[in-house]
Each structure stands twice: as C-alpha cells, then as structure tokens.
Amino acid sequence: MAETTAGELASALKLKLRGDPKTTIVGAATLDEATDRQISFVASPKYFEAAENSRAGCLIAPPAFGAEGRAVMESEAPRAHFAQALAILYPAQPVCAGIHPGAIVEPGAHIDESAEIGAGAVIRGGAWIGPRTRIGEGSFIGRDTRIGEDCILHPRVTVYERVAVGARAIVHSGAVIGADGFGFEMVNGMYRKVPQVGTVEIGDDVEIGANTCIDRATLGVTTIGRGTKLDNQVHIAHNCRIGAHVVIAAQTGLAGGVTIGDYAVVGGQVGVGDKARIESRAIIGSGAGILTSKIVRAGEPVWGTPARPLKQYLAQLAVLSRLARKRRGAE
Amino acid sequence: MAETTAGELASALKLKLRGDPKTTIVGAATLDEATDRQISFVASPKYFEAAENSRAGCLIAPPAFGAEGRAVMESEAPRAHFAQALAILYPAQPVCAGIHPGAIVEPGAHIDESAEIGAGAVIRGGAWIGPRTRIGEGSFIGRDTRIGEDCILHPRVTVYERVAVGARAIVHSGAVIGADGFGFEMVNGMYRKVPQVGTVEIGDDVEIGANTCIDRATLGVTTIGRGTKLDNQVHIAHNCRIGAHVVIAAQTGLAGGVTIGDYAVVGGQVGVGDKARIESRAIIGSGAGILTSKIVRAGEPVWGTPARPLKQYLAQLAVLSRLARKRRGAE
Amino acid sequence: MAETTAGELASALKLKLRGDPKTTIVGAATLDEATDRQISFVASPKYFEAAENSRAGCLIAPPAFGAEGRAVMESEAPRAHFAQALAILYPAQPVCAGIHPGAIVEPGAHIDESAEIGAGAVIRGGAWIGPRTRIGEGSFIGRDTRIGEDCILHPRVTVYERVAVGARAIVHSGAVIGADGFGFEMVNGMYRKVPQVGTVEIGDDVEIGANTCIDRATLGVTTIGRGTKLDNQVHIAHNCRIGAHVVIAAQTGLAGGVTIGDYAVVGGQVGVGDKARIESRAIIGSGAGILTSKIVRAGEPVWGTPARPLKQYLAQLAVLSRLARKRRGAE
Numbered sequence: 001m002a003e004t005t006a007g008e009l010a011s012a013l014k015l016k017l018r019g020d021p022k023t024t025i026v027g028a029a030t031l032d033e034a035t036d037r038q039i040s041f042v043a044s045p046k047y048f049e050a051a052e053n054s055r056a057g058c059l060i061a062p063p064a065f066g067a068e069g070r071a072v073m074e075s076e077a078p079r080a081h082f083a084q085a086l087a088i089l090y091p092a093q094p095v096c097a098g099i100h101p102g103a104i105v106e107p108g109a110h111i112d113e114s115a116e117i118g119a120g121a122v123i124r125g126g127a128w129i130g131p132r133t134r135i136g137e138g139s140f141i142g143r144d145t146r147i148g149e150d151c152i153l154h155p156r157v158t159v160y161e162r163v164a165v166g167a168r169a170i171v172h173s174g175a176v177i178g179a180d181g182f183g184f185e186m187v188n189g190m191y192r193k194v195p196q197v198g199t200v201e202i203g204d205d206v207e208i209g210a211n212t213c214i215d216r217a218t219l220g221v222t223t224i225g226r227g228t229k230l231d232n233q234v235h236i237a238h239n240c241r242i243g244a245h246v247v248i249a250a251q252t253g254l255a256g257g258v259t260i261g262d263y264a265v266v267g268g269q270v271g272v273g274d275k276a277r278i279e280s281r282a283i284i285g286s287g288a289g290i291l292t293s294k295i296v297r298a299g300e301p302v303w304g305t306p307a308r309p310l311k312q313y314l315a316q317l318a319v320l321s322r323l324a325r326k327r328r329g330a331e
Numbered sequence: 332m333a334e335t336t337a338g339e340l341a342s343a344l345k346l347k348l349r350g351d352p353k354t355t356i357v358g359a360a361t362l363d364e365a366t367d368r369q370i371s372f373v374a375s376p377k378y379f380e381a382a383e384n385s386r387a388g389c390l391i392a393p394p395a396f397g398a399e400g401r402a403v404m405e406s407e408a409p410r411a412h413f414a415q416a417l418a419i420l421y422p423a424q425p426v427c428a429g430i431h432p433g434a435i436v437e438p439g440a441h442i443d444e445s446a447e448i449g450a451g452a453v454i455r456g457g458a459w460i461g462p463r464t465r466i467g468e469g470s471f472i473g474r475d476t477r478i479g480e481d482c483i484l485h486p487r488v489t490v491y492e493r494v495a496v497g498a499r500a501i502v503h504s505g506a507v508i509g510a511d512g513f514g515f516e517m518v519n520g521m522y523r524k525v526p527q528v529g530t531v532e533i534g535d536d537v538e539i540g541a542n543t544c545i546d547r548a549t550l551g552v553t554t555i556g557r558g559t560k561l562d563n564q565v566h567i568a569h570n571c572r573i574g575a576h577v578v579i580a581a582q583t584g585l586a587g588g589v590t591i592g593d594y595a596v597v598g599g600q601v602g603v604g605d606k607a608r609i610e611s612r613a614i615i616g617s618g619a620g621i622l623t624s625k626i627v628r629a630g631e632p633v634w635g636t637p638a639r640p641l642k643q644y645l646a647q648l649a650v651l652s653r654l655a656r657k658r659r660g661a662e
Numbered sequence: 663m664a665e666t667t668a669g670e671l672a673s674a675l676k677l678k679l680r681g682d683p684k685t686t687i688v689g690a691a692t693l694d695e696a697t698d699r700q701i702s703f704v705a706s707p708k709y710f711e712a713a714e715n716s717r718a719g720c721l722i723a724p725p726a727f728g729a730e731g732r733a734v735m736e737s738e739a740p741r742a743h744f745a746q747a748l749a750i751l752y753p754a755q756p757v758c759a760g761i762h763p764g765a766i767v768e769p770g771a772h773i774d775e776s777a778e779i780g781a782g783a784v785i786r787g788g789a790w791i792g793p794r795t796r797i798g799e800g801s802f803i804g805r806d807t808r809i810g811e812d813c814i815l816h817p818r819v820t821v822y823e824r825v826a827v828g829a830r831a832i833v834h835s836g837a838v839i840g841a842d843g844f845g846f847e848m849v850n851g852m853y854r855k856v857p858q859v860g861t862v863e864i865g866d867d868v869e870i871g872a873n874t875c876i877d878r879a880t881l882g883v884t885t886i887g888r889g890t891k892l893d894n895q896v897h898i899a900h901n902c903r904i905g906a907h908v909v910i911a912a913q914t915g916l917a918g919g920v921t922i923g924d925y926a927v928v929g930g931q932v933g934v935g936d937k938a939r940i941e942s943r944a945i946i947g948s949g950a951g952i953l954t955s956k957i958v959r960a961g962e963p964v965w966g967t968p969a970r971p972l973k974q975y976l977a978q979l980a981v982l983s984r985l986a987r988k989r990r991g992a993e
Contacts, residue, residue, distance in 0.1 A: 158835035173489035417857040504820040
C-alpha cells in the first residue's frame with residue numbers, strides 16, 4: 001500500500017479537487033468502513049446521505065455532491081475513477097525478473113530475461129515466456145506453449161502443450177487451459193477416446209478465474225477473444241469460440257462448439273448446449289439453460305430453462321403462481 | 332487403523348456395554364458389510380432388523396435394541412458415538428514436525444517448530460504457520476498470510492497473500508483462497524480491472540472442500556465464520572459474509588456481497604445472487620436460485636428458481652402437472 | 663504429428679481406398695478447414711455437399727459418396743475411422759521411463775522401471791506405480807495408493823492415500839481423487855467431523871476430467887466402473903457407485919450414496935440427490951435435478967427439476983407457455 005495525498009491523487013486522476021490537497025490517504029474503503037485517512041466514492045446521488053455520514057477523509061463524488069469539510073474529487077464516473085485510485089494506492093506486486101532455483105525449465109524453453117518463474121514451476125521444452133510475465137509457483141507450462149508479455153499466471157495454473165496466451169492475461173490459481181475435449185466413439189460396447197488434437201488460443205487482456213477449465217479443440221482451435229473475462233469454475237468445452245469483451249460469471253458451463261459474440265454478458269451457473277450461438281451483446285440471466293443449437297439474440301435478456309425472454313419468463317411465473325394459489329384456495 | 336476391544340472402546344465412549352468386553356475390533360463398516368471383527372451402528376429402530384442380520388461383531392445401538400449374542404454399546408445418539416469411534420479406530424495421520432528439504436520457505440516466513448511443511452510446498456515471506464499445522468505437498472501460502480494452529484492443508488492448496496485462517500481448519504486439495512474478486516469497469520469499450528485489495532478471514536474449525544474457491548474482497552474482508560463447512564467446488568465471491576456453523580453443499584455459488592447467518596443450511600448447486608441475505612437457520616433446497624438482494628428467512632425451506640417456500644413450490648408443480656395431463660387427455 | 667500417405671493410412675485402417683494412394687497426409691481437420699494435405703471425414707449423406715466443396719486432400723466417407731478427384735476411403739463408420747486416423751496422425755507423447763530429479767519419491771514407494779515421474783511430483787511411501795504409467799509434473803500420490811499400468815496422470819493431479827486406480831486411466835489436471843466425504847454430526851451446537859475412513863476404486867479405461875472431484879467413502883468404497891468417462895468439474899460424493907461405461911458431462915454433481923448402472927448417460931450440470939438410483943442405460947438431460955432416493959429407469963430420457971420423462975416435461979412447458987400468452991392477450 002502506498003501513502004499519498006488528496007492533491008497528488010487528484011492530479012494523477014485528472015480530477016478537480018475541493019478541500020485540503022494535503023489530506024493524507026493511506027488506503028481505500030467503502031463509505032461505511034472508511035476512516036479519515038482513507039478514500040471512498042459516491043456512485044450516485046442515491047448515496048449522498050451515506051457519504052455525508054461517512055468518516056472518509058476523501059471522496060470521489062459527482063460534482064453535485066455539495067458537502068464541505070473534507071477533500072472531494074469531482075467526477076462524472078466516480079466508480080471508474082475510484083478503480084483507478086485503487087490501482088495507484090495498491091500497486092501490483094512488481095515482477096522480479098529471474099528463474100527461481102526451485103523452478104524446472106527444460107532445455108529448449110525460451111524465458112525472456114525480464115520474466116519471473118516462481119519456485120516449483122515447470123516449463124517444458126519449446127515453451128516461450130514473454131517479457132515481464134510472471135509464472136506462479138507450482139504452475140505448469142506445456143511443450144510449445146506461448147505465453148505473451150506482461151501476463152500474470154498465479155500459483156498452480158496448468159497450461160497444456162501447444163496453447164497460445166496473449167499479452168497482459170491474468171490467470172488465477174487452479175485454472176486448467178488445454179485439457180482434452182470430452183469426445184468418445186462407442187466401439188464394440190466401449191467408449192474409445194477421440195484424440196483431441198486441436199489447441200486453445202487466448203487473446204490479449206483476458207482474465208481467467210480460479211479453477212476454470214478451457215478445453216482444447218478436437219480439431220482446430222478453442223478461442224477466447226481479446227478482453228474477455230471468465231470468473232471462477234467456468235467450463236469451456238472443446239471448439240468453443242468466445243468473442244472479445246465477453247463476461248462469463250462463475251460456474252457457467254459451455255458445451256462443445258458454442259459460439260459467443262463480442263460484448264455478450266453471461267450470468268453465473270448458466271448451461272449452454274452444444275453448438276448454441278449467443279450473439280453479440282446478448283444477455284443471459286444467471287442459472288439459464290440454453291438448448292443445443294439454440295440462437296440467443298441481443299435485445300431482451302433471457303432467463304430460465306429453456307431460456308426465454310425475461311418478460312415471457314416472468315409472465316409464466318406469474319400465471320403459475322396464480323393458478324396454484326387459486327387451487328389451494330379452492331381446496 | 333488401530334486394534335482395540337469392545338470394552339476399551341465402550342469405556343472411551345463412556346457407553347454401557349452388553350456382551351463380551353474382550354470382543355476384538357479392528358475396524359468399522361456399515362451393517363451390511365461389517366465382519367465379526369468390525370463395529371457398526373444402529374441409527375434407529377427402523378434398522379433393528381438389519382442389525383439382527385448383520386455379521387458385525389459389535390454394535391452401537393439404542394438401548395431398546397435387544398438382540399443378544401454379541402457386544403452392544405447402548406447409546407441415545409448412535410450415529411454421533413459411531414463417529415467418535417471412527418476417530419479412535421482410524422486416528423488421523425500424525426503431523427511430523429519439520430520442513431521437507433523439497434519445500435521452499437522464503438526468508439521472513441515464520442514456521443512454528445511443531446509444524447510440518449510438505450515436499451514442494453512454497454511459503455512466501457511474511458507468512459505465519461502455527462503450531463502443529465500441516466501444509467501439504469505442493470501447497471502455496473502467499474505473503475503475510477497467517478494459518479492458525481492445528482490446521483491441515485492437504486496437498487495442492489493455494490492461499491493467496493494477506494489471508495487469515497483460524498485454528499483447526501481443514502482445507503482439501505485444489506481449494507483456492509483469496510483469488511481476486513470478479514470486478515471490472517467498462518472504460519472506452521474495454522473492461523478495466525477493479526483492483527481487489529481486500530482479503531479473506533476464515534474462522535476456527537472451518538472445513539473447505541476440494542477445488543472450492545473463496546475470493547478476496549474488493550475492499551474489506553470476505554469472511555467465513557467459525558465452524559462452517561463448505562463442500563467441494565463451492566464458489567464464494569468477493570465480500571460475502573458467511574456466519575458460524577453454516578453448511579454449504581457441493582457446487583453452490585454465491586455472488587458478491589451475499590450474507591448468510593449462523594446455522595443456515597444451503598443445499599448443493601444453489602445459486603445466490605448479489606447481496607442476497609440468507610438469515611440465520613434458513614434452509615435452502617438443492618438447486619434453488621436466490622435472486623439478487625432477496626432475503627431468505629428461517630422457517631419453511633425454500634426451493635426452486637426463483638426460490639419460494641417448499642409448500643408453494645410443490646403446489647405449483649402439482650398444478651402444472653395436472654394441467655398438462657388434462658390437456659394431453661383432451662387431445 | 664506424423665506424415666503419412668493415403669495408401670498407408672487406408673491400409674492401417676483396413677479401408678478400401680479410391681484415388682491416389684500417394685496423396686500426402688500431414689494432419690486432420692474439419693471439412694471447412696482442411697487443406698489439400700489434410701484428411702477429413704464425411705459423417706453421413708447430409709454432409710456430401712460440404713464434402714464436395716471441401717479442399718481436403720483425403721476423405722473418409724460412406725461408400726455412397728461418389729465424388730472423384732481425390733483420395734477417398736470408404737467406411738460404414740466414418741466418424742469412428744476418423745478417430746482412429748487421428749490416433750495414428752497425432753501419436754500420444756511417449757512415456758519417458760525414469761524419475762525426474764526434481765520429483766520426490768519417498769522410501770517404500772514402488773515405481774515400475776518403465777514408469778515416468780515428472781518434475782515436482784510427490785509419491786508417498788507405500789504407493790505403487792505400474793508399468794508405462796506417467797505421473798505428471800506436480801502431481802501427488804498418497805500413501806498406499808495404487809496406480810495401474812499405462813495410465814496418464816496429467817500435471818497437478820491429487821490422489822489421496824489408499825486409493826486404487828486401474829489400468830489405462832487418464833486423469834486431467836486439477837482432478838482430486840479421494841478427498842474426504844462431506845459428513846458431520848451436530849454435537850452441542852457444533853458440527854463434528856465424521857472421519858471418512860473408506861476409499862475410492864477406479865476401474866480400467868476410465869477418463870477423469872480437469873478439476874473433477876471424487877470423494878472417498880465414509881465407510882467402504884466409492885467406485886467408478888470400467889470404461890466410465892467423467893468430464894470436467896464433476897463432483898462425485900462419498901459412497902457413490904458408478905457402473906461401467908457411464909458418461910457424465912461437465913459440472914454434474916452426485917450427492918452421497920448415488921448408484922448409476924452401466925451405460926447410463928448423464929448430461930451436464932445435473933444434480934442427483936442422496937441415494938438416488940440411476941438404472942443401467944438411463945438417460946438424464948442436461949440441467950436435470952434428481953431428488954433424493956429417486957429411481958430413474960432406462961427408456962425415455964428425463965428432463966427438468968424434479969426430473970420427469972421428456973414428453974411430460976415438454977407438455978408442461980407448452981401448457982405454461984400457452985396460459986401465459988392467453989393471459990397477456992387478455993390484459
């Protein structure tokens with residue numbers, strides 16, 4: 001945690017400051033919990049009263065917020081500016097270039113000299129680790145896999161062979177990228193494995209949550225587009241094609257060959273059947289189930305299983321509830 | 332496995348014994364599978380017949396169980412006493428104090444001299460490992476993280492930096508504690524990461540299942556109360572506050588800022604939306620979906636999505652089923 | 663990847679070849695993506711047109727496929743023969759017998775001399791690793807655990823103590839086999855752990871997906887039958903008994919004591935309650951919820967929660983949809 005002043009922070013954020021620029025800031029907190037040496041933010045006028053009652057020494061607030069007596073930075077986007085303030089107040093752990101003596105780097109692996117390889121990590125032959133990238137303790141990078149620059153792979157991540165990860169990716173602990181897709185043929189009463197010979201490509205600026213799995217393609221490539229964010233325990237099956245700037249919340253699972261367009265938003269615990277197509281900017285409510293080969297378009301969010309437009313879903317819930325009440329009244 | 336006699340075991344459990352106290356006991360099994368050198372238990376009169384047909388050499392049974400001809404310990408709580416017997420018959424692997432030469436302990440980490448650090452484990456600077464605690468093989472303990480006394484972290488657990496775990500915690504393999512919460516701001520068409528600068532606090536006597544994830548708070552603390560038990564593959568998002576003695580079954584996911592009161596019971600595959608509040612002693616059926624900001628009170632268990640009281644849920648199922656049957660009859 | 667010719671491959675697959683046997687094949691792809699040096703397949707007459715437009719240099723196709731001008735292998739089961747071709751074109755990484763100097767093998771562990779133990783793997787005392795088996799980097803094999811011959815454990819797998827795994831098993835990264843079942847007794851207002859003293863037995867030819875968890879039995883054995891395939895992030899609780907040649911898709915969870923008969927097929931994100939019985943060859947649709955102690959028989963697939971035969975499920979959806987439309991029309 002870095003110590004700064006309201007004046008320095010306001011100038012870093014390019015915000016107009018009211019109040020004492022020498023106000024010390026040593027951290028950030030919610031309106032409820034902030035102390036007089038912490039900064040907080042006021043998302044909208046709805047929170048003006050809470051902000052007035054807050055002990056925060058400094059606030060990022062809409063210009064209309066009028067309270068006096070402390071440092072206030074005026075912002076039209078207080079939440080976004082607060083996020084920037086967090087990045088300044090709590091700078092990321094710097095990468096310490098070098099290979100830990102307890103790491104195993106096979107001959108033929110390329111490690112950029114500015115990269116950091118943690119204790120117990122294993123980098124196999126032919127792998128390529130880019131500048132300023134950190135491979136966490138106990139992580140595994142398979143043969144001929146390429147990890148771009150400025151990535152952070154946290155401890156205990158697995159990336160199988162021949163996978164490509166772009167720049168600035170963040171991968172959390174326990175994630176598994178490039179395991180075999182789930183494909184079998186029944187031959188004489190036994191399932192015989194279909195070799196999964198494809199790979200996985202992950203774009204720049206992707207974040208992958210803890211214990212999330214992204215399977216390699218049977219043939220070809222499973223892709224995760226630029227800027228896409230996957231929460232914890234997500235499952236992406238073989239040959240899915242996820243666009244750019246998609247958000248997928250925790251515990252959602254996509255079956256084989258699903259495509260998702262740019263800027264789609266998928267809630268948590270959603271299930272998507274084989275080859276379904278989620279179009280660009282579509283919104284899928286948490287817990288929804290999308291049937292095999294279904295197309296989900298942008299516009300009204302979909303809910304329920306099988307997923308239908310929100311209004312229709314609510315109308316069905318209402319009619320069911322009314323009928324059950326009527327029936328119980330009649331009994 | 333330890334060998335004992337019915338007499339010794341009854342006296343350890345403080346139970347009245349009928350039959351031969353010299354009966355040898357070398358293990359425990361179900362009524363169906365027990366041999367004459369094993370102990371089993373009779374949960375209630377419903378199982379008296381199965382117990383009479385069992386080959387078990389020794390039984391823990393309600394006093395009303397009258398069968399003769401073998402060792403029987405009388406108990407008003409046979410299941411709980413049987414669990415105690417298991418702990419005696421199958422004592423936990425003792426902790427072997429010391430740091431394995433294949434472990435990596437950074438300077439500045441404090442390891443109690445009675446603690447055990449397994450091969451391949453990595454303990455970063457500023458971490459604190461309490462007395463008689465075992466850190467399993469390949470586990471990772473981040474900077475300034477504190478693990479209390481008498482804990483068992485099984486192999487391949489990750490605890491990120493600045494997390495606190497209480498005494499007697501058990502954490503299973505693959506669990507990830509303290510990964511970043513899932514928070515982003517859209518800025519110029521790209522999601523920008525909101526730094527997750529909070530932490531996680533886990534109380535005493537907590538058990539955490541395999542591959543379960545508990546994210547750190549954005550600001551402040553994600554808390555898991557004393558005595559709470561989480562099954563496998565559970566997801567706890569940033570800023571959740573779980574009370575004491577809560578049980579959460581496998582594959583359940585809580586979104587950000589959910590609170591759960593003491594002694595609540597949450598089934599498996601439940602989804603709980605942002606900021607929902609599950610009150611003390613509430614019961615949530617498996618597979619239920621709790622909407623954002625919803626309050627679930629104690630009393631009748633809730634089921635379905637959106638979750639409703641069990642009676643209402645069943646009435647709705649019944650009315651739907653009747654209507655569909657009628658319609659099909661009419662066709 | 664191996665380079666071969668259409669003639670050599672056809673003779674390995676025992677298929678009749680039309681066209682030039684000297685056609686070079688350096689890989690495989692879908693009809694859409696294949697180049698003139700790649701092989702593809704034509705699953706059925708539905709794909710004849712796509713096949714004619716494909717640039718693939720070689721095809722495996724039904725005998726009725728008449729197109730000229732390239733190498734075509736005639737097959738009554740093109741998909742299965744294509745899977746075999748993949749295994750020839752992309753041979754599995756050979757096992758390199760030996761123990762990596764960065765692995766830890768405790769005294770008293772038996773490692774077959776043809777087995778391979780990767781860097782950072784830990785094999786505890788009393789474990790037994792069979793011929794030609796590969797234990798991946800950072801994997802953990804507990805005390806007295808037995809892994810059969812010709813198995814592949816990918817990096818970062820955990821197998822707890824006293825587990826048995828058959829021959830030719832494939833276990834993906836992050837899988838956890840043998841963690842404690844989830845069992846507690848309430849004693850004086852606190853949950854007390856019921857020691858989980860059973861084990862896990864896994865048959866021959868089983869495949870286990872990434873981050874899947876199989877808990878050990880409380881007493882006795884959790885079993886996974888021969889030839890069964892589990893996808894990623896599946897949860898199998900204590901004392902489940904899964905038959906042979908069962909398929910379970912991703913993110914499905916089974917509660918304690920569930921039994922599943924041979925050749926059953928379970929979709930993704932299914933939840934199965936305690937002690938339910940899925941009979942041989944039963945089919946459960948994705949997302950279904952099976953109640954505690956329920957019996958699911960072979961025949962019509964079941965869908966929904968609580969699971970019911972597909973026709974009934976569809977009839978209920980239809981009636982609900984009609985009522986909601988009618989109501990909205992009336993408003």
